[in-house]
Amino acid sequence: MAFPRKSTVWLAFLVLSLALAVGCGSTSSSSGAREDASTPDDVSQRVEDTQVEADLVPDVPQSSGRQTISDSLEYVELKGLETSVIGLSKQLQFSIDENTVSFMIEVLGEPGVLYQLGEMIDPNGDALVVSSSDPSFCVECKNRVAGAEGVAAFLFPNTTDVTLAPGNYTFRVSSIKIVGEGGVPSSGKFDLVIYFYKKAQRPVVGTIDLNFHFTGAGGITVANAQTNQKFLNAVAEFKTIYAQVGISVGEVRVRDVGDTYKHVESLIGADNDFSNLVALSKDNARGVNIFLVSSITDSSQSGGYGVILGVSGGIPGPTMDVGTRRSGVVVVVEKSFGYNGEFGAVMAHETGHFLGLFHSSEAPFLKIHDPIPDTKENDYTNLMFYAGDLYVQDASAGNKLTPGQGFVMLSNPIVHLQE
Numbered sequence: 001m002a003f004p005r006k007s008t009v010w011l012a013f014l015v016l017s018l019a020l021a022v023g024c025g026s027t028s029s030s031s032g033a034r035e036d037a038s039t040p041d042d043v044s045q046r047v048e049d050t051q052v053e054a055d056l057v058p059d060v061p062q063s064s065g066r067q068t069i070s071d072s073l074e075y076v077e078l079k080g081l082e083t084s085v086i087g088l089s090k091q092l093q094f095s096i097d098e099n100t101v102s103f104m105i106e107v108l109g110e111p112g113v114l115y116q117l118g119e120m121i122d123p124n125g126d127a128l129v130v131s132s133s134d135p136s137f138c139v140e141c142k143n144r145v146a147g148a149e150g151v152a153a154f155l156f157p158n159t160t161d162v163t164l165a166p167g168n169y170t171f172r173v174s175s176i177k178i179v180g181e182g183g184v185p186s187s188g189k190f191d192l193v194i195y196f197y198k199k200a201q202r203p204v205v206g207t208i209d210l211n212f213h214f215t216g217a218g219g220i221t222v223a224n225a226q227t228n229q230k231f232l233n234a235v236a237e238f239k240t241i242y243a244q245v246g247i248s249v250g251e252v253r254v255r256d257v258g259d260t261y262k263h264v265e266s267l268i269g270a271d272n273d274f275s276n277l278v279a280l281s282k283d284n285a286r287g288v289n290i291f292l293v294s295s296i297t298d299s300s301q302s303g304g305y306g307v308i309l310g311v312s313g314g315i316p317g318p319t320m321d322v323g324t325r326r327s328g329v330v331v332v333v334e335k336s337f338g339y340n341g342e343f344g345a346v347m348a349h350e351t352g353h354f355l356g357l358f359h360s361s362e363a364p365f366l367k368i369h370d371p372i373p374d375t376k377e378n379d380y381t382n383l384m385f386y387a388g389d390l391y392v393q394d395a396s397a398g399n400k401l402t403p404g405q406g407f408v409m410l411s412n413p414i415v416h417l418q419e
Contacts, residue, residue, distance in 0.1 A: 123167025237344025245406025282323025
């Protein structure tokens with residue numbers, strides 16, 4: 001079976017590191033949900049048993065350690081952190097005040113290693129993230145998190161059901177080395193950045209800049225971008241969709257990046273096309289990096305993913321860092337398998353992932369719904385529905401956003417750079 005625009009998310013940890021932390025598209029699979037035969041059954045238990053033995057590291061510096069990006073954005077950076085042989089870091093700690101609207105943790109690690117949060121405990125002792133039976137995707141977590149390969153980001157809150165309390169937060173980072181289509185706990189070093197968005201009142205509006213990268217797909221180039229009707233229509237549709245939740249588009253920047261990755265053919269591994277392509281954003285100003293290509297396939301998985309129309313660098317992606325192997329979204333702009341190549345909604349969907357939105361609903365047999373209370377289950381009109389306009393063809397299919405989804409998107413620091 002093949003779905004227009006968006007993919008089924010398979011419940012196997014390596015697949016989730018791609019399908020959830022990297023994106024969605026149309027999917028074709030002959031075997032249905034794939035089992036994670038390579039992951040040791042006792043990984044989660046061994047991690048859980050070892051947590052009490054880890055040492056508490058000093059609190060993240062709150063004055064000399066914090067750097068200012070703007071009046072409302074701060075960050076702190078930690079280098080040379082480590083996970084142990086069981087794939088778990090020591091317990092880390094930071095604090096927030098009553099004006100902190102949201103925070104986002106970015107883990108910058110090694111290619112071929114899946115990074116996830118092992119836990120997150122708030123000042124009241126409530127577990128926002130717990131050790132999950134699936135090392136890449138914690139469906140049951142109060143604040144849902146998805147791991148990613150090499151570079152991973154985690155947004156708090158990503159649901160209206162979570163309220164950030166001022167005080168000390170403790171957390172751990174876990175790491176799993178990808179081996180074939182499975183993985184094993186691994187030790188290694190990583191860097192970490194925590195971004196804090198601070199405001200006296202939660203915002204109801206925001207602005208994002210868009211950095212477009214052209215590979216020549218669809219005939220779109222810097223030379224014709226201002227007059228190319230297909231490109232202009234897509235940007236206009238993107239703006240209309242995001243206006244529903246108070247997000248406007250600021251600067252629109254364009255670059256030609258050559259045709260080396262016009263056809264993206266691999267998504268996982270140390271030298272995959274997706275990572276090589278989005279890493280070309282390294283000289284950009286901050287913004288959502290969008291790469292327009294002719295096709296996306298995945299030769300790195302034995303079953304493949306069939307037709308993929310869009311891929312995101314994470315849920316969320318590392319929105320505040322350009323030039324990493326996850327710093328952007330990739331969108332197909334040419335016709336294929338019933339897809340008309342009008343990519344505005346696909347671009348909006350993938351950027352929704354990049355800002356922190358999960359699929360509103362997955363395929364019915366998976367029985368997975370997003371953690372946002374006001375998104376209806378199996379609502380095909382929602383922008384983040386897994387299958388877009390599979391069931392109907394009308395103007396409303398796959399274009400709607402709810403206030404709760406807007407809450408999550410407005411929690412991402414990249415939406416507030418211009419304040």
